[in-house]
Amino acid sequence: MFIVLLKFSDNKNQAPRFMAGHKAWIKEGMDDGVFLLIGSLQPNLGGGIVAYGTSLPDLHDRVNTDPFVQNDVVSAEIIEFTPSKVDDRLTFLLG
Known part of the structure; x- marks a missing residue:
């Protein structure tokens, strides 16, 4: 299992220009079953x-x-980690 941190760079102001492609990339990861959870880093630091x-x-x-x-x-x-304890709803993550 992995956590991917996408932290805004100094080029953050270019985000609107590439947003459609970024959203399509996220959709592909979700559709492929590789991305389980997507969210924002607060406050407005990235994803x-x-x-x-x-x-x-x-x-x-x-x-x-x-x-x-x-x-x-x-x-x-990208941070790799191996879960050792999970809520019963997430037991599939234990492999």
Whole structure:
């Protein structure tokens, strides 16, 4: 499981220019079942994604296709973690 942090860069003002492509990229990740949760980093710092069912190299490749990443609107950080305890509703995450 991974957390992807997409933190706005100094080029943040270009976000509207690439928003349609970024939203399509998010939709693809959700449709593929790789992105489980999408949200905003507060206050207005960027976005976060919980990704599951992929490898680190494949996730790096996927993140690098995000128009926000490609055009330096955000910098991406991927954090890998292994859950050890979860609520019963999320037991599938324990593998």
